[in-house]
Amino acid sequence: MASASNVDAGKPNSSGSVEEWHQDEAVLVTIGLDVLTNGGFVNLDDFDGIELDLDFQSSAGRTFLKNHYNSNDPIHPIFRKFNWPDISDADYQLIGPSLRLASRILDQPCITPFFKGLILKQKRWVKITPKPYHKQEMFYFTQSPCNEMDMLEVWNWFAEIGVAQCQEWRFRDVDPDTFACTGKTGGAGPRPRTKGSFTDISSRYLQVLRRDILASSLPGAEHNDDESARLRTYFHLAVTLLHELCHAMRFSCFPSVKTYRSKTQMSNDIPEEPFYRDQRLAELGFAFESVLFGGDIRPLTCDVAAPFGFVVDDWPGVAEPQRQPGRATELGYTQRGGPTKWKVRWNTEYMVPMDFIKQFFTR
Numbered sequence: 001m002a003s004a005s006n007v008d009a010g011k012p013n014s015s016g017s018v019e020e021w022h023q024d025e026a027v028l029v030t031i032g033l034d035v036l037t038n039g040g041f042v043n044l045d046d047f048d049g050i051e052l053d054l055d056f057q058s059s060a061g062r063t064f065l066k067n068h069y070n071s072n073d074p075i076h077p078i079f080r081k082f083n084w085p086d087i088s089d090a091d092y093q094l095i096g097p098s099l100r101l102a103s104r105i106l107d108q109p110c111i112t113p114f115f116k117g118l119i120l121k122q123k124r125w126v127k128i129t130p131k132p133y134h135k136q137e138m139f140y141f142t143q144s145p146c147n148e149m150d151m152l153e154v155w156n157w158f159a160e161i162g163v164a165q166c167q168e169w170r171f172r173d174v175d176p177d178t179f180a181c182t183g184k185t186g187g188a189g190p191r192p193r194t195k196g197s198f199t200d201i202s203s204r205y206l207q208v209l210r211r212d213i214l215a216s217s218l219p220g221a222e223h224n225d226d227e228s229a230r231l232r233t234y235f236h237l238a239v240t241l242l243h244e245l246c247h248a249m250r251f252s253c254f255p256s257v258k259t260y261r262s263k264t265q266m267s268n269d270i271p272e273e274p275f276y277r278d279q280r281l282a283e284l285g286f287a288f289e290s291v292l293f294g295g296d297i298r299p300l301t302c303d304v305a306a307p308f309g310f311v312v313d314d315w316p317g318v319a320e321p322q323r324q325p326g327r328a329t330e331l332g333y334t335q336r337g338g339p340t341k342w343k344v345r346w347n348t349e350y351m352v353p354m355d356f357i358k359q360f361f362t363r
């Protein structure tokens with residue numbers, strides 16, 4: 001995902017003729033939609049509707065919220081309505097399944113080592129020559145095993161941000177090449193010298209969930225089961241919320257860049273994102289997706305309506321930062337050399353069975 005001076009953006013949508021739309025998707029071009037449909041990657045035959053009481057095996061984070069924040073709401077404080085300043089009651093109800101899924105994932109003990117590394121800044125310096133972005137120091141973090149106290153600290157971190165309303169969510173007509181973008185607000189973050197953040201999410205999610213846009217009306221998707229596509233849209237909205245929450249962590253975890261060695265006129269008060277482990281690109285959202293799914297998960301053709309199923313890509317694979325004019329290095333996020341330097345010549349893409357998506361919304 002690209003990032004502007006204060007923004008980290010989501011992934012591109014596409015439009016146009018069937019040929020134009022499909023030509024960049026190797027899976028669609030080489031395998032074809034018929035094979036994907038017959039293989040159970042597009043339409044569900046036996047979907048009876050969404051189960052709202054998502055009952056994951058462990059709900060230790062939920063227990064923490066009940067005990068420490070007196071909360072029985074199935075939606076995590078960070079996603080609750082008071083953090084959506086201009087959403088209607090109807091739309092908030094409509095996106096409930098996505099909010100519940102994102103909340104359940106945030107409750108899981110398995111995600112705490114990632115955030116422990118990020119929040120507790122178990123950092124090691126990365127040498128990049130020349131130094132990118134205003135001579136900021138760059139560093140990386142790793143996952144660390146969590147004991148019970150660490151888990152409580154991670155869960156408390158997110159609860160604090162939610163209750164203190166440090167992160168706003170808004171549906172907007174964002175750049176059509178993105179799913180969402182996150183930036184800093186003028187408000188205070190949860191720690192000294194940190195900032196609050198906002199995320200603008202593509203209104204197209206709402207249009208699909210309201211059935212204003214039908215996947216089957218998109219080029220080449222005439223045989224699409226619209227309810228299966230809506231289920232994918234619910235899933236993808238949850239992933240996008242978590243992806244962007246990781247970018248928001250950049251503002252809530254790290255103090256203003258003025259504490260770094262900022263000297264050029266290009267500088268602003270935005271801390272750069274750290275690298276996760278030895279990843280070639282510093283992109284927290286995809287780093288987290290790679291922890292959850294073994295790679296970056298996205299709708300084929302990158303349309304919010306997800307008409308052709310999901311694919312998981314190696315991350316970072318052959319990805320390159322998007323150009324952002326105005327930045328010191330004109331790159332959206334920092335990389336330690338391009339794919340060629342790392343001798344990466346192709347991505348492996350894995351189609352995601354619809355049964356995998358369905359399991360998140362059914363008992």
Ligand SMILES: [Zn+2]
Binds near residue numbers: 001247283286
């Ligand atoms: Zn991102």
